[in-house]
Amino acid sequence: MGRGELPPPPVMATLGMEPVDFSEGRVSFALDPHEMHYNPLGTVHGGVIATLLDSATGCAVHSVLPEGTGYTSVDLNVKYLRPVTAETGRIVVTGTVLSRGSRTALAEARLTDSGDHLLAYATSTCLLLSLK
Numbered sequence: 001m002g003r004g005e006l007p008p009p010p011v012m013a014t015l016g017m018e019p020v021d022f023s024e025g026r027v028s029f030a031l032d033p034h035e036m037h038y039n040p041l042g043t044v045h046g047g048v049i050a051t052l053l054d055s056a057t058g059c060a061v062h063s064v065l066p067e068g069t070g071y072t073s074v075d076l077n078v079k080y081l082r083p084v085t086a087e088t089g090r091i092v093v094t095g096t097v098l099s100r101g102s103r104t105a106l107a108e109a110r111l112t113d114s115g116d117h118l119l120a121y122a123t124s125t126c127l128l129l130s131l132k
Helices: 012-014 047-060
Strands: 018-023 026-031 069-080 091-100 103-112 118-130
Touching: 018 103, 026 047, 047 069, 047 091, 047 103, 047 118, 091 118
Parallel strands: none
Antiparallel strands: 018 026, 026 091, 069 118, 091 103, 103 118
16 A cells, blocks of 8 residues: 555545655654544544544554564554544644554554654554454
8 A cells, every 4th residue: 555556545535635755664654634624622633533533553464464464453542632623723633553462463653744743552452363
């Protein structure tokens, strides 16, 4: 996906996520928040933020897996630190693999604004699965 050889998953188009950077064990996506992302209180819905964090952790794990190995999230632990609105401007989520074993992988994701303020943080454990 990072090289443009595979199409991005539909959720990226649904939310308006854009790929930023892909390398082994690290991925970044960006989003320009709009009112369509808002909850009833006028801030970006926590589910949208959780989706960004989950996508970053999962894709970071995916980037270190051999062909024929898949994954699924076992958990996602999210900390919401600052409200996000359209006025926040472009936000970037970066996922990084912390540890990869034979059955599970641990990754973290950081959501920041253009001033590098931490908006939300997550860790995720992924179960590694044989697709063969």
